[in-house]
Amino acid sequence: FFGNGLTTFLFDFNVNTFSVYFRVYLYSFSFQTPALICSEAFSVFLKKHCPVVAERFCPTPWCWGGRLQTLVCALLKSRPPVSYRNELIRTTDGGQISLDWVDNHTSETYPDSCARPTVLILPGLTGNSQQPYVLHAVSQATRRGYSMILLNYLARKRTESGIVAGITISVAWDALKSSDSMEEPLNWLLFNKHLTNGLCQKSCRHRKILEKVVDVDYVLKARTIREFDERFTSHVFGYKSCVDYYRDASPAKKLPHTAVPILCLNAADDPFSPQSISIVQTLPNVALLLTAHGGHIAFLQGLFPRGESYMERLFGQFVQAVFEHPKDIERACGIAKDEPSQQHSDGGGEKPSRDVSSQ
Template identity: 25%
Template sequence: MSGMIQKADFRPPRGLANPHIQTLLPLLLPRDRVRLDTELLTLPDNDVVELSWTQPAPKDARAPIMVLFHGLEGSIDSPYARMLMRTAANMGWRAVLMHFRGCGRVPNRYPRSYHAGETADAYWMLSQLTRRYPNALKVAVGVSLGANVLLKLAAEQGGDGLDLAGAIAISPPLDLAASADAINIGFVRCYQRHILKSMKRKVIRHLEDGSLDHLDVQKLRELDTFWAFDNEVTAPLHGFGSATDYYQRASSGFMLHRIELPTLILHAADDPLMPRHLLDRLPMPSRSVRIEMAEHGGHVGFIEYRQGLLRPWLARRVAQQLENWRCVPGRRQQVQPLGRNQPLD
């Protein structure tokens, strides 16, 4: 696949190319200020997901909409979320972030949570947007785990199954098993420990209320890798036979050839959560998929030096793509596919 990847125009500042520096830099930069309104959306099984809408909202019901799906244990408070929401709002778009179950300020009601292959909630939320804003152009953006969910959803629904003009996937873990291995090596284990701590807190709440009976608190605390957690918690809770079964069935990388929706994937070759040459081992993507690979950038980092300041390249690249896809509201057929990727220079 390497010959079908286009080179991204991201360039890290001198001395800041290290993938861990790039990954952590967004946490150190000033946080974007965004006015938000919160909505609880009831799902078909009577659970809820929390939506965050930028304010003030466009008065025109035909204003384009950007839908954002966050990463593992992310939320509207994640730096990339606020940055992308503000970027879209400043362009006159209606912007909304869907928190996966349990990731908002309001806990979800049932033990069932979210995972990298869970697309039903996202599909339901998009269908509600279509009911409310039938004539608005819509683009979905996914980050990390949310990017995997978005790519899988696009593959499942075909060209006409989603009311979307396009999709942008940022740093998706295309092969979940490979990512679970990568995050268990060296310094990256720090990320794993931090995320697992948050995930375990949510499971403990369900253990205490008796809604989970196949696990106890002590055993949960001993799970120290994603492999172990997904094997003992994620897989049995969501109908998978094992972590291996979950990773195989939920990884979007094996479905890229099925995507018909115009799709842009932004990745960094040095992403510490993905083996460097993973793309070479995946099936060839469809003609609707464009992959832009930067040599540096880390995982959802991509901080560049521009106008005398450290700034997020993702804001600039996503804004460019949103503008490219913007057309007469409700006229989705005018949006052109991204077309065949060009070789790396």
């Protein structure tokens, strides 16, 4: 009898403990709607065509904190099957660019390949077309009928880039502050060390070419991303120091020079991006969606977060909104477009390309 009573007590205690934890979780997280920072007109457009921006974001309850979200996403995220067509382009300096295409010839929405919108994805540091977040983004786009290409020139070319809009996920807006955050002991152990090793491995793989311009042995001794950039990246691109390179490379400096609609998703607990951007309040074409939690390229939801995440739902809705309501988003962002030529407006001639860039 005592044993059964003790078992019942422990069971009731555990149930009550879980109930208390779940109520605390609901109070702490489920009533938090991400902060949408942008012009009123852009906000109206997003809330109308991307309803996920107004939803409450409830992160996976057992993924507590940005670091755990980031790690779990990298380890447990599912990988939807994607078939790529690879294209290699040789550059004038002897290098080559590798493009992975998803032509989506089975698209029922856009059966004509010349009229099919294209989504351009630029993976992050050491990323590639096989990353889970890339595969899920491809899945979101292809199910809506679009083509994909995985390969930044929004700021440099402005409206002449051929890009009609952009979406960024977990961008580190200030490279110097991001580097400081990544060198904190726990962040170095969990992330910085691994990424640095990956960069060194790539350098070692191309040693014969790189040793013509850098001391490869010195580069391979780097223990942080900052050390690698000091010894390799900044040197190769002609900067006097890593600090100069980081100042020039920080994306926050480039936002004022963009001229297409851009939606930026960041999490306040992202170890890679410790500080959000405030300049968006003065830019009519830029919107910042800031969640309290979500980590770096994670934003996991549900008890078993292997499938579609918050960021992937946002990606799919925004891309669809851009392609299906181009005039609305141009007006919302105050972007003036040249009138199409007669051959475009009357249905004749080559149709202009429509691309969305994702980083």
